[in-house]
Amino acid sequence: MYKVATKFLSRFFKPSTIYRYGFNWSPMYRRSTAKIIDVSDDLHKVTISMKPNWKNRNFVGTIFGGSMLSATDPIYMIQLMQILGEDYVVWDKSVEAYYKKPAKSRIYGEFIFSAIEIKYLKDSIVKSNEMDIIKTMSLVDGKQNIIATFNKTLYVANKQFYKDKLKKRRANS
Numbered sequence: 550m551y552k553v554a555t556k557f558l559s560r561f562f563k564p565s566t567i568y569r570y571g572f573n574w575s576p577m578y579r580r581s582t583a584k585i586i587d588v589s590d591d592l593h594k595v596t597i598s599m600k601p602n603w604k605n606r607n608f609v610g611t612i613f614g615g616s617m618l619s620a621t622d623p624i625y626m627i628q629l630m631q632i633l634g635e636d637y638v639v640w641d642k643s644v645e646a647y648y649k650k651p652a653k654s655r656i657y658g659e660f661i662f663s664a665i666e667i668k669y670l671k672d673s674i675v676k677s678n679e680m681d682i683i684k685t686m687s688l689v690d691g692k693q694n695i696i697a698t699f700n701k702t703l704y705v706a707n708k709q710f711y712k713d714k715l716k717k718r719r720a721n722s
Contacts, residue, residue, distance in 0.1 A: 583620030
């Protein structure tokens, strides 16, 4: 459904606008209580914000760690899918979460891919067809104090290679 809507809307809006509003209107992301507040035109930088409210406060009144994790979970995967395009497969593989301080006020996070990273990734996929990458991001408060850090592992593959790999796996099972 999201892919179809994105394809249709791309006739009228730039990808960064679709990304921002699509996430913010999506029920799956709205439940995290975070909002995407900025997306660069090339989709290489996404910024989120989350403020404490009755939906995300834990027993002691700070932002629940699960809310922070759900706010960060889908961003890198979908961001990379949009940057790389239809010839690649991108999957979330794992995440390590490190909670450093309680989130008592609005927090922010940035998800960044450099042009050099994207070129390296594409070149590596040409050579090996698939790879795992680890992206690290932190949620910070207004004073840039680190609240939580997440190490996200993503699987990236050439789409045709991935399809062939799945066929082989099914044939062997």
